[in-house]
Amino acid sequence: MDVVELLTQFNLTRQEATIYIALHTEGDSTGYEVAKLTGISRSNAYTSLASLVDKGAAYVMEGSANRYTAVALEEFCTNNIRRMQELKQKLISVMPQARAQPTGYITVKGENHILDKMQTMIVEADERVYLSLSKKILEHLLPALRDGLLRGIKVVIITDIALDLPGATIYRADKEANQIRLIADSTDVLTGDISDGAESTCLYSRSKNLIDLFKDALRNEITLIELRKGGNKL
Amino acid sequence: MDVVELLTQFNLTRQEATIYIALHTEGDSTGYEVAKLTGISRSNAYTSLASLVDKGAAYVMEGSANRYTAVALEEFCTNNIRRMQELKQKLISVMPQARAQPTGYITVKGENHILDKMQTMIVEADERVYLSLSKKILEHLLPALRDGLLRGIKVVIITDIALDLPGATIYRADKEANQIRLIADSTDVLTGDISDGAESTCLYSRSKNLIDLFKDALRNEITLIELRKGGNKL
DNA sequence: CTAAAGTGTTCCTGTTTAGGAATACTATAC
DNA sequence: GTATAGTATTCCTAAACAGGAACACTTTAG
Numbered sequence: 001m002d003v004v005e006l007l008t009q010f011n012l013t014r015q016e017a018t019i020y021i022a023l024h025t026e027g028d029s030t031g032y033e034v035a036k037l038t039g040i041s042r043s044n045a046y047t048s049l050a051s052l053v054d055k056g057a058a059y060v061m062e063g064s065a066n067r068y069t070a071v072a073l074e075e076f077c078t079n080n081i082r083r084m085q086e087l088k089q090k091l092i093s094v095m096p097q098a099r100a101q102p103t104g105y106i107t108v109k110g111e112n113h114i115l116d117k118m119q120t121m122i123v124e125a126d127e128r129v130y131l132s133l134s135k136k137i138l139e140h141l142l143p144a145l146r147d148g149l150l151r152g153i154k155v156v157i158i159t160d161i162a163l164d165l166p167g168a169t170i171y172r173a174d175k176e177a178n179q180i181r182l183i184a185d186s187t188d189v190l191t192g193d194i195s196d197g198a199e200s201t202c203l204y205s206r207s208k209n210l211i212d213l214f215k216d217a218l219r220n221e222i223t224l225i226e227l228r229k230g231g232n233k234l
Numbered sequence: 235m236d237v238v239e240l241l242t243q244f245n246l247t248r249q250e251a252t253i254y255i256a257l258h259t260e261g262d263s264t265g266y267e268v269a270k271l272t273g274i275s276r277s278n279a280y281t282s283l284a285s286l287v288d289k290g291a292a293y294v295m296e297g298s299a300n301r302y303t304a305v306a307l308e309e310f311c312t313n314n315i316r317r318m319q320e321l322k323q324k325l326i327s328v329m330p331q332a333r334a335q336p337t338g339y340i341t342v343k344g345e346n347h348i349l350d351k352m353q354t355m356i357v358e359a360d361e362r363v364y365l366s367l368s369k370k371i372l373e374h375l376l377p378a379l380r381d382g383l384l385r386g387i388k389v390v391i392i393t394d395i396a397l398d399l400p401g402a403t404i405y406r407a408d409k410e411a412n413q414i415r416l417i418a419d420s421t422d423v424l425t426g427d428i429s430d431g432a433e434s435t436c437l438y439s440r441s442k443n444l445i446d447l448f449k450d451a452l453r454n455e456i457t458l459i460e461l462r463k464g465g466n467k468l
Numbered sequence: 469c470t471a472a473a474g475t476g477t478t479c480c481t482g483t484t485t486a487g488g489a490a491t492a493c494t495a496t497a498c
Numbered sequence: 499g500t501a502t503a504g505t506a507t508t509c510c511t512a513a514a515c516a517g518g519a520a521c522a523c524t525t526t527a528g
Contacts (some may be wrong), residue, residue, distance in 0.1 A: 265476070277478080280476065
């Protein structure tokens with residue numbers, strides 16, 4: 001994803017993004033200058049500049065000829081994210097009551113959603129999380145795990161390398177690079193792998209039967225590690 | 235903004251939003267049930283369900299007949315916001331170098347952008363902020379001010395009601411309801427009002443001359459408050 | 469067993485909206 | 499005259515939105 005495309009994720013059209021970048025790199029400019037800098041038709045340049053102002057990405061410096069200046073990138077992104085937070089709060093307050101969560105077997109599809117689900121499980125854990133996965137996947141989860149440890153969550157990890165995560169219990173074992181096993185609070189489990197990127201699937205469940213199976217499997221895996229290495233606990 | 239419209243801000247189409255709400259309130263359903271619940275044509279229901287799964291708003295529960303279940307609302311919003319945070323970091327790392335900030339006079343237009351600018355000024359202050367505004371506007375800024383106080387920022391506020399903000403210096407004076415005066419770190423100022431909603435404008439500047447003018451005006455306002463009330467400092 | 473209901477998919481049509489390209493006009497300054 | 503500045507308008511294309519028909523298969527009920 002290039003810069004223009006990243007900016008489109010912040011609700012700018014391609015032309016608006018192009019113009020934003022020009023304002024950012026070249027400094028404050030008139031509509032006429034912007035059109036020349038970017039090669040966009042003048043009429044569309046003026047339309048886009050007005051839109052950038054509406055969307056909080058640019059300000060006007062009023063004069064005989066108006067000049068436009070980019071809102072600082074970090075400020076613009078932060079403002080967008082703050083807006084999303086506010087919309088989230090609004091949504092939560094007006095959304096009708098939810099039906100009870102299903103207790104069946106849920107397919108989580110796509111690497112991004114699987115990582116999201118893992119983060120959510122860690123963030124929402126009250127007591128403990130057990131993970132068995134490779135360093136590669138674990139790296140995505142370190143901030144959430146660190147935060148969890150700060151909250152007093154018990155964190156137990158089986159992974160394939162030495163890991164510096166104070167407060168966590170780490171076991172070392174060879175791991176399939178993309179395999180995932182995660183259990184949180186004895187209430188929910190996630191298992192599968194992310195070898196197929198967007199086509200990857202994992203199973204998520206709150207089913208007690210599956211949770212028990214998992215706890216046993218993880219417990220046994222830990223016992224075997226300890227027996228084989230005389231306790232390779234770090 | 236109703237629920238459907240709020241959900242469109244999280245990248246769902248109107249039909250997807252309608253279906254998400256149905257899944258949320260009625261619980262897990264097949265495509266056929268969803269079409270009946272929502273009155274959306276069956277073929278569009280299936281298309282939208284597939285899209286909801288792609289967008290992380292729903293999961294599949296696979297079986298002879300697939301059932302779909304809504305991702306919890308808070309989880310879905312949080313995942314979206316996390317994604318925006320990640321995109322922000324990516325953008326910051328690939329964006330070309332910015333030209334220097336302008337030192338002229340910038341028009342900030344629209345209530346939302348004005349509030350954004352105030353929040354940014356407070357968040358980015360290193361030493362102190364002075365504010366003269368009504369309680370109505372101040373309420374929007376309290377979290378940022380509290381955080382600033384925690385960071386050791388000096389906060390001085392002239393406002394129209396008693397205010398419980400430990401660590402801040404509060405002066406009481408009648409204030410025009412929508413008038414804004416804010417100065418941060420002796421480096422930037424914002425003044426204007428938000429009486430016209432989306433059409434409101436404020437002036438933002440880093441011009442030393444205007445900053446000096448402001449400091450004098452605020453200082454004098456404080457002196458007059460103290461003389462008139464024998465120091466109505468709270 | 470048959471018929472109906474449920475499930476899933478493909479294909480089609482029509483309308484509306486948004487993004488973008490281009491032209492033309494007015495106004496000001498030199 | 500040219501260059502700059504701003505606005506209005508038209509046209510085109512793709513996507514979104516909406517609805518529906520048709521087909522095939524599975525499950526359920528009588």
